[in-house]
Amino acid sequence: MRIAKRAVLTAPGSPVEIWEGPVPTPAGGDVVVSVEMAGVCGTDHHYTLGEVAFPGPMVLGHEGIGRVEELGPDVNTDYAGEPIAPGDLVYWVPLKPCHRCHACTVLEDVSLCPHLSPGRFKDPLTPPIATYTEYASLPAGLSFFRVPEDTPPEAVIAFGCAMPTMLHAMERLGGISFGQRVVVQGCGPVGLAAVMLARLAGAGDIVVVGGPALRLEMAKRLGATETVDLAAAPDAESRIAAVLDATRGRGADVVIEATGRVEAFAEGLSMTARGGRYLIVGLWSAPGSSELTPRIVNNANLRIIGSALSRPRHLHQAVEVARHYHHRLPLAEVVSHRFPLDQAQQALDAVGRQETIKAVIVPGHQ
Ligand SMILES: [Zn+2]
Ligand SMILES: [Zn+2]
Incomplete structure (x- = not known):
């Protein structure tokens, strides 16, 4: 033994x-x-x-x-x-x-x-x-x-666990269409997996809001087109303004929450374009609650999608993603x-x- x-x-x-x-x-x-x-x-x-x-x-x-x-x-x-x-x-x-x-x-x-x-x-x-x-x-x-x-x-x-978690979340999101604008809140492993999968799915602009600098640098290497550093934009208003600026005033078709911080919820919803989708992934273990104005969800035809953990097929997919892309991506x-x-x-x-x-x-x- x-x-x-x-x-x-x-x-x-x-x-x-x-x-x-x-x-x-x-x-x-x-x-x-x-x-x-x-x-x-x-x-x-x-x-x-x-x-x-x-x-x-x-x-x-x-x-x-x-x-x-x-x-x-x-x-x-x-x-x-x-x-x-x-x-x-x-x-x-x-x-x-x-x-x-x-x-x-x-x-x-x-x-x-x-x-x-x-x-x-x-x-x-x-x-x-x-x-x-x-x-x-x-x-x-x-x-x-x-x-x-x-x-x-x-x-x-x-x-x-971040890649199978994001593969599951992308499935629940219903995918990303070619050229869609994506914002990823957070650039830990879940956020980085989101960036990479959005890039592989054919997203257009991919804006990452997070920090510190070494993670944002990796986000760029994995496919982010623009980054908003929390150190340079320490308040929600400046981050929302930066995202609206980067998305020509419309907001993102898909916003992916990968921060695990409950304050990110209201902020992410404000970054979501009319007709857009907000995918909540990182808040799995975050305590606390947040106010929501249901009228905004209604008037802007928003969809809010939650996704937790993964299923066995997403582990298998994670191995396949690594196998096929480790030569091309770091x-x-x-x-x-x-x-x-x-x-x-x-x-x-x-x-x-x-x-x-x-x-x-x-x-x-x-
Ligand atoms: Zn984990
Ligand atoms: Zn069971």
């Missing part, structure tokens, strides 16, 4: 601790993966601050890429039917739908399953389904997808910081200070 180190949040506000525990031989449809990189997500940082409901001591991390260490006796393919063997690189996000609820079977929308994260919140001494660990234990029913050897792991983990360079497992707290702090474009934890990193 393997023993694996794992990074455990024992309580919000406490430094992350490194615990050790067993990872049993996989049974049935289970798989044990040696973690190569775990993405550090803004959500992990929100957990450490107590801004997301704390379920009790937990292994952190929900973005993983690693090599198959051992397959359960029933496993010979990934969840798209591709043959899989020990040593293969795989990508997963530890969301495991129950397939026995209204969302899973009646709506056929597993992203709404209320039982999505059971293993993630277990006692940290049980085999971790989470990713801040040397070995993750993927239970039967948890989708994972093979990453081809010609695709750098950084190109996939660069966006972590996907792998989005990974700006690497930390060993025992510096998980430093990684979270760096993400909290927005020093990173994307930080990853490399459990084998010395």
Whole structure:
């Protein structure tokens, strides 16, 4: 039986601790993966601050890429039917739908399953389904997808859960038409994924509102045509004016909220053109509420679309996007910081200070 180190949040506000525990031989449809990189997500940082409901001591991390260490006796393919063997690189996000609820079977929308994260919140001494660990234990029913050897792991983990989240959101949006004007609020991994997918979809102007400068620079390399730096436009009025200026006074056909800050909602709605669509993605874990004037939504024929989490097909699509575009776009360079497992707290702090474009934890990193 393997023993694996794992990074455990024992309580919000406490430094992350490194615990050790067993990872049993996989049974049935289970798989044990040696973690190569775990993405550090803004959500992990929100957990450490107590801004997301704390379920009790937990292994952190929900973005993983690693090599198959051992397959359960029933496993010979990934969840798209591709043959899989020990040593293969795989990508997963530890969301495991129950397939026995209204969302899973009646709506056929597993992203709404209320039982999505059971293993993630277990006692940290049980085999971790989470990713801040040397070995993750993927239970039967948890989708994972093979990453081809010609695709750098950084190109996939660069966006972590953000790329499948945005692929799901783009699907719910109903796509972007050629030449449409797009505004992206925020340029963390979710915002950067939005920029890239808008560019690949054929958008016209893509204006990014965010910061700091290194993220805005990456946004330009991924397809943004114009950036509005929060440092230069610190108040909502100046940002709205900058966006109206950049969109010839009309506003954007599509505004994508990727900030996670509740103040962004009213601001984004003011940037939306008549007949436009406002896509809310980043506010998944943001506390607070915002006033809305329903008449504006009515009079301007606006559509407000929410989208949370992702479905297994979006993880598969995320691998395909990385595979086909990593040559042309600097996907792998989005990974700006690497930390060993025992510096998980430093990684979270760096993400909290927005020093990173994307930080990853490399459990084998010395
Ligand atoms: Zn995430
Ligand atoms: Zn369910």
